[in-house]
Amino acid sequence: MTGEELRHPYEKFLRKDRIPHIWCEGCGNGIILNCFARALDELNIDLDKVAVVSGIGCIGRISGYTNTDSFHTTHGRAIAFATGVKLANPELTVAVISGDGDLFAIGGNHFIHAARRNLDIKVICANNFIYGMTGGQGGPTTPLNTWTTTTPYGSIEQAFNLVHLATACGAVYVARWTTLQTRWLTESIKKSLQKEGFSFVEVISECPEIFGRYNKMATALKMMKWFKEASDVQHFSDPAKAEITPSRIVIGEFIDIEKPSYGRLLREMKARIGDKKASR
Amino acid sequence: MTITSSVAPEKLKVVRTGRRFMSGDIASAEGALAAGCRFFAGYPITPATEIAEHMSRRLPEIDGVYIQMEDEIASIAAVIGASYAGVKSMTATSGPGFSLMQENIGLAVMTETPCVIVNVMRGGPSTGQPTMPGQQDVMQARWGSHGDYEIIALAPSSVQEMFDLTVEAFNLAEAYRVPTFVLADEIVGHMWERVDIPEPETLKIVNRKMPENPPTIKFAPFEPDDDLVPPMAVFGQGYHFHATGLTHDERGYPRTDSAEAQTKLVQRLCNKIRKNKDKIIRVQQIMLEDADVAVVAYGIAARAALSAVKKARTAGIKAGLLRLLTLWPFPEEHVGQVAKNVKAIVVPEMNCGQILREVERAAKETPVTFLSKLGEEPHKPQEILEAMRGTLT
Numbered sequence: 033m034t035g036e037e038l039r040h041p042y043e044k045f046l047r048k049d050r051i052p053h054i055w056c057e058g059c060g061n062g063i064i065l066n067c068f069a070r071a072l073d074e075l076n077i078d079l080d081k082v083a084v085v086s087g088i089g090c091i092g093r094i095s096g097y098t099n100t101d102s103f104h105t106t107h108g109r110a111i112a113f114a115t116g117v118k119l120a121n122p123e124l125t126v127a128v129i130s131g132d133g134d135l136f137a138i139g140g141n142h143f144i145h146a147a148r149r150n151l152d153i154k155v156i157c158a159n160n161f162i163y164g165m166t167g168g169q170g171g172p173t174t175p176l177n178t179w180t181t182t183t184p185y186g187s188i189e190q191a192f193n194l195v196h197l198a199t200a201c202g203a204v205y206v207a208r209w210t211t212l213q214t215r216w217l218t219e220s221i222k223k224s225l226q227k228e229g230f231s232f233v234e235v236i237s238e239c240p241e242i243f244g245r246y247n248k249m250a251t252a253l254k255m256m257k258w259f260k261e262a263s264d265v266q267h268f269s270d271p272a273k274a275e276i277t278p279s280r281i282v283i284g285e286f287i288d289i290e291k292p293s294y295g296r297l298l299r300e301m302k303a304r305i306g307d308k309k310a311s312r
Numbered sequence: 313m314t315i316t317s318s319v320a321p322e323k324l325k326v327v328r329t330g331r332r333f334m335s336g337d338i339a340s341a342e343g344a345l346a347a348g349c350r351f352f353a354g355y356p357i358t359p360a361t362e363i364a365e366h367m368s369r370r371l372p373e374i375d376g377v378y379i380q381m382e383d384e385i386a387s388i389a390a391v392i393g394a395s396y397a398g399v400k401s402m403t404a405t406s407g408p409g410f411s412l413m414q415e416n417i418g419l420a421v422m423t424e425t426p427c428v429i430v431n432v433m434r435g436g437p438s439t440g441q442p443t444m445p446g447q448q449d450v451m452q453a454r455w456g457s458h459g460d461y462e463i464i465a466l467a468p469s470s471v472q473e474m475f476d477l478t479v480e481a482f483n484l485a486e487a488y489r490v491p492t493f494v495l496a497d498e499i500v501g502h503m504w505e506r507v508d509i510p511e512p513e514t515l516k517i518v519n520r521k522m523p524e525n526p527p528t529i530k531f532a533p534f535e536p537d538d539d540l541v542p543p544m545a546v547f548g549q550g551y552h553f554h555a556t557g558l559t560h561d562e563r564g565y566p567r568t569d570s571a572e573a574q575t576k577l578v579q580r581l582c583n584k585i586r587k588n589k590d591k592i593i594r595v596q597q598i599m600l601e602d603a604d605v606a607v608v609a610y611g612i613a614a615r616a617a618l619s620a621v622k623k624a625r626t627a628g629i630k631a632g633l634l635r636l637l638t639l640w641p642f643p644e645e646h647v648g649q650v651a652k653n654v655k656a657i658v659v660p661e662m663n664c665g666q667i668l669r670e671v672e673r674a675a676k677e678t679p680v681t682f683l684s685k686l687g688e689e690p691h692k693p694q695e696i697l698e699a700m701r702g703t704l705t
Contacts, residue, residue, distance in 0.1 A: 049563075050565065079552065080527075080548065080552070081548060093566075096556065096565065099552050100552055101548065101552055102552075102555070103393070103396060103423075103554070104554070104555070104557060104558065104566075105389065105557065106415055106416055106418075106557050109385065109386070112386035112389030112390050112393070113390065113392055113393040115386070115390045116391060116397065116401065117394065118397075119351065119377045119379060119390075119394065120350075120351050120377065120395075120398065121547060121548050123548060124548050141386070142382065142386050142389075145381070145382040145386070302375060305372050305373055309373070
């Protein structure tokens with residue numbers, strides 16, 4: 033190795049001039065970025081044909097760090113923007129990487145309809161249970177009885193079970209992991225990138241700085257310890273029964289089915305129209 | 313599996329040409345196709361729905377994409393996405409939908425996305441009168457999204473102009489990398505008239521500037537040329553560039569704590585329109601040379617105004633018409649020049665006074681009479697004629 037510069041194996045997947053990133057020490061977003069890069073690497077995907085789209089929030093900054101074409105949209109609109117990208121250039125692999133608040137509160141409508149259409153985009157959700165960028169407010173995934181800056185007496189709202197929601201809306205691939213299971217997470221991202229149609233990978237991601245601090249897990253290690261103790265691998269179990277509780281986080285693959293994507297049906301429709309016109 | 317049509321794309325009639333009879337909404341859709349639009353995302357809304365319906369039929373025939381989104385927020389977001397993937401894109405809506413689009417119109421401004429938004433204006437506020445005409449979104453078109461910015465807005469008065477100005481809107485959007493609006497109204501949208509559609513080779517089409525250099529690490533996607541407009545790379549070409557709604561530098565990277573970056577970017581976004589306004593603005597000057605009174609009008613109100621001016625001339629009143637085809641950037645100098653030469657100005661609008669404010673500002677000392685009209689009927693020529701008489705007595 034003498035005389036050679038030491039290089040990080042995933043360097044080519046990062047915009048080096050954007051590093052260091054803005055994420056806090058112990059944040060799970062770096063793990064998600066790493067797993068995403070590893071998935072692209074192992075699949076040997078042409079980076080010229082990858083578009084990364086994100087919304088607003090901590091993980092929303094990920095599009096600025098990936099060395100691909102990338103777009104950081106307005107809050108909640110990543111999937112709607114990605115819809116235009118994918119339909120205008122079907123050659124592109126379009127990955128939406130965004131947070132739970134962005135994708136399921138302000139952007140919830142776009143998620144359910146893109147899944148229903150079986151649009152060929154890959155959604156990776158970093159679920160940290162709160163709005164991190166704005167300082168830790170409660171949101172649609174905040175578990176019942178947990179503390180945030182806007183649930184000072186404990187949350188009294190029921191939380192979304194995202195894998196159940198994605199399944200009900202028609203996603204063809206649904207998986208959930210925590211940032212602890214990096215190899216399984218990478219495998220799921222790889223699967224989702226290769227799958228035709230709308231895929232959804234939820235990543236339970238640690239935010240020790242805010243969620244952890246408010247819930248007696250103020251270090252990344254403590255949060256990881258919770259993930260380790262609570263994780264329960266149940267492949268292809270009923271997503272309706274996969275609510276996240278303090279004692280149990282059901283992880284694994286939930287759905288892996290085949291269904292023609294919107295893009296395929298669009299191509300077939302255009303072919304039919306062409307044939308009809310020719311026979312006139 | 314690759315699915316290919318058995319018909320070569322060039323055999324399919326891309327642009328319908330020649331003399332045709334159609335509605336304004338359909339003419340706008342055909343204008344978009346003639347301009348090269350191949351992506352439409354929209355949501356049904358009266359009185360603009362016919363544009364979406366026509367696009368849903370026509371775009372798949374010519375290898376384009378029509379998609380009905382879940383709402384207008386999604387529609388404009390998808391339009392921006394398609395434009396960044398290199399396809400000329402549009403949406404069409406009316407007041408309520410236009411309101412929902414405002415945040416992402418700001419995104420299109422900030423990321424310098426060429427795109428066209430047709431707003432077939434109806435009566436507002438709120439749900440208002442969906443099937444009735446209005447010109448109430450003129451100020452919203454200019455100021456509807458937050459922050460400082462400039463956009464371009466055109467106002468057609470006829471079905472022919474629904475075609476012509478939609479083509480023009482695409483050309484301007486592509487030339488200046490800015491969302492461009494066609495501010496039509498229910499009457500112009502639903503009216504049927506004769507349209508002459510030129511052969512494609514005679515139609516002036518502008519396409520966005522592309523980067524001259526092949527993809528390199530040093531590519532700066534927001535580095536402007538002398539005209540203040542940056543060449544536009546699109547996804548999939550290998551440039552690996554970033555775009556964001558955050559304040560950014562020439563490389564597209566966020567600069568959220570630099571006053572210099574904020575000033576430089578926002579000033580340029582405004583100046584690329586302001587400093588090119590002479591190339592953008594179009595007005596029509598009718599019988600203004602010796603006029604004592606001028607009508608300043610646009611859209612459907614300009615048709616009654618023209619009729620009123622002709623009646624006035626017959627009655628011995630020296631009247632003229634300044635018809636605004638461009639509303640934004642506002643033709644301030646044209647109005648100012650007219651104001652210097654006339655004793656009075658009349659502004660008929662189907663609202664409570666929107667472009668009126670701009671006319672008053674440009675007219676300086678020259679008195680301006682306003683004729684408001686709300687609801688079903690547009691202005692009658694006689695009403696405008698009476699207003700002109702009133703200013704001269």
